[in-house]
Amino acid sequence: MKNDQTLGEILRQQGISRRGFLKFCVATASLLALPPGMVPAIAAALEKARRPSVIWLSFQECTGCTESLTRSDAASIEDLIFNTISLDYHHTLQAASGTGAEDARESAMKENWGKYVLVVDGSIPTGNPGYSTIAGISNVEMLMEAAAGAAAIVAVGSCASFGGIPHASPNPTGAVSVTDLISDKPIVNVPGCPPIPVVIAGVLTHFLTFGIPELDELHRPLAFYGKSIHDRCYRRPFYDKGLFAESFDDEGAKKGWCLYKLGCKGPTTYNACATTKWNQGTSFPIQSGHPCLGCSQPDFWDAGGFYHALSIPTEDTARTVLYGAATGVAAGLALGGLNRARKAHAARKHEKVTINDLEKGG
Amino acid sequence: MARTTLAEFAIEVGDAGTHNVQPLLHEIRHALAQLLEQGKETVIDLRSIPLAPGEEAAIEQALGEGEVRATLSALGPSDFRETSYPGVWVVTHYNRDDQIVGKFVEVTSAPALLRSQTEDIAAGLQRLEARLTQDGGGRVV
Numbered sequence A: 001m002k003n004d005q006t007l008g009e010i011l012r013q014q015g016i017s018r019r020g021f022l023k024f025c026v027a028t029a030s031l032l033a034l035p036p037g038m039v040p041a042i043a044a045a046l047e048k049a050r051r052p053s054v055i056w057l058s059f060q061e062c063t064g065c066t067e068s069l070t071r072s073d074a075a076s077i078e079d080l081i082f083n084t085i086s087l088d089y090h091h092t093l094q095a096a097s098g099t100g101a102e103d104a105r106e107s108a109m110k111e112n113w114g115k116y117v118l119v120v121d122g123s124i125p126t127g128n129p130g131y132s133t134i135a136g137i138s139n140v141e142m143l144m145e146a147a148a149g150a151a152a153i154v155a156v157g158s159c160a161s162f163g164g165i166p167h168a169s170p171n172p173t174g175a176v177s178v179t180d181l182i183s184d185k186p187i188v189n190v191p192g193c194p195p196i197p198v199v200i201a202g203v204l205t206h207f208l209t210f211g212i213p214e215l216d217e218l219h220r221p222l223a224f225y226g227k228s229i230h231d232r233c234y235r236r237p238f239y240d241k242g243l244f245a246e247s248f249d250d251e252g253a254k255k256g257w258c259l260y261k262l263g264c265k266g267p268t269t270y271n272a273c274a275t276t277k278w279n280q281g282t283s284f285p286i287q288s289g290h291p292c293l294g295c296s297q298p299d300f301w302d303a304g305g306f307y308h309a310l311s312i313p314t315e316d317t318a319r320t321v322l323y324g325a326a327t328g329v330a331a332g333l334a335l336g337g338l339n340r341a342r343k344a345h346a347a348r349k350h351e352k353v354t355i356n357d358l359e360k361g362g
Numbered sequence B: 001m002a003r004t005t006l007a008e009f010a011i012e013v014g015d016a017g018t019h020n021v022q023p024l025l026h027e028i029r030h031a032l033a034q035l036l037e038q039g040k041e042t043v044i045d046l047r048s049i050p051l052a053p054g055e056e057a058a059i060e061q062a063l064g065e066g067e068v069r070a071t072l073s074a075l076g077p078s079d080f081r082e083t084s085y086p087g088v089w090v091v092t093h094y095n096r097d098d099q100i101v102g103k104f105v106e107v108t109s110a111p112a113l114l115r116s117q118t119e120d121i122a123a124g125l126q127r128l129e130a131r132l133t134q135d136g137g138g139r140v141v
């Protein structure tokens, strides 16, 4: 399939009707969190879109992000990969291996220099180059070479976006994110551990239709990361009434009350889980009774324990507050009003600080 | 020793609602009035609203079943159901693996995708002409 054909031409060649195409556009509008009234604009843009060459590099990662993408229910993954992008290199999904695979990467780069989309998952070790290599080439070297010819870079997953788990203290490999190394290219971060499958697909589709999406301060697309989990959580009425589960098997937990005291990071986490949900819109962690871990935020692994309430002091609270502020956390959040003296005292004494203590302290 | 059963861990959702059902029904009422008075159509994306478990079903139940049900078969099935309120349709699109890719409330006299599309009509005409040419061995005028 040639890359210079438009998507409209390709779909027609495959016998897909105009109705089928419009249905795809309706699903795309929903996926991109655009109002349904945008469908004609999406149809016009997709009709003319040309399949971009995509080179996907995987560095220090667990393959969870690729697993997530291949479970995308947006359009079926086959449609996404074969119709809307030309996936020229992905060492997990491609059939070629060894020198054949590396040749494919090099020739795709050469043929599409300056035009291809570079997708990266995994963090990049900056310590010993031997910590992570592909075909004997260090991750840093491969990234810098591929980035030089890319039109744009999509960092998929929290590792590529923020360093992720490899970057967690004590960060033995010196792992860094894509934005730590590259500043002269448009970079879109799609964090999450893993990211929601349809969000990965949505960002790639946005490239095709309207180019680089609108981003927040952490390079995340606002369409998916513009609202906190807490803003859109169905348990929010309980939070507002002060009704909290205190343990995983108490009455509050059984009644579906707010999980804040069990460590929910929903108030400082920006992602689409509460509305898009997982497994074809079936559920998301909070709906299953588990607090949000905050996996789409920088350094979530070092944020003081998954089961510690946000109001409980952590070594890294200053950073948590900073990231929260950077993304516009709602005023009045318990963290914002943290009584620092009380917190420092509790940290020394290893006491628990409850929401009630903080409210008392103001 | 009494063993803990799975049911004891079940999360009750009866009173865990977002209270979004009633406002949504009001939004539909406004949209329906607009359709009647100004002919303006509205589409509401059900997947963009925070809903508690069971609330999507509650909305569908409140809207009820109407006179028309249609299925479209293009890139997977789509289900068009007029509700008990004429002009209010629940539309569900599935992909080829039967997974839901979109769910909408459409306030319209007929969902746009049910109509034959101009491009498809043109392609159909070409096919019919080609067939008749082949069958009759001559040109279609």
Ligand code: SF4
Binding pocket: A229, A230, A231, A233, A234, A235, A236, A237, A239, A257, A258, A259, A260, A264, A265, A266, A267, A286, A292
């Ligand atoms: S703290 Fe967590 S469970 Fe509670 S309302 Fe916020 S996001 Fe939902």
